[in-house]
Amino acid sequence: MSERSDANADCGNECTEALRQLGAYLDGELPGTDVEVIRRHLTACYPCTERATFEEQLRAIVRRDCSDHAPPSLMLRIESALEVYWPQR
Numbered sequence: 001m002s003e004r005s006d007a008n009a010d011c012g013n014e015c016t017e018a019l020r021q022l023g024a025y026l027d028g029e030l031p032g033t034d035v036e037v038i039r040r041h042l043t044a045c046y047p048c049t050e051r052a053t054f055e056e057q058l059r060a061i062v063r064r065d066c067s068d069h070a071p072p073s074l075m076l077r078i079e080s081a082l083e084v085y086w087p088q089r
Ligand SMILES: [Zn+2]
Pocket: 011, 014, 015, 016, 018, 041, 045, 046, 047, 048
């Protein structure tokens, strides 16, 4: 994942941090305290909620349609597609 130094100026570091941990959050790999932080942020931040919802659905689709593990190349393609659909604002 690429770092964005100038991501969402209006939301600031919380968004950057939440989006950085979103993958681990959706995979259930975050410790409980971090999960709480992200949940709280998602409740308050609509753009991040939208992004989280989309990525969650994407994961569900990938899990359903690729019964064995999605190849890393596919995940990379999806992630770069996301960069296109969610340009810096
Ligand atoms: Zn946010």
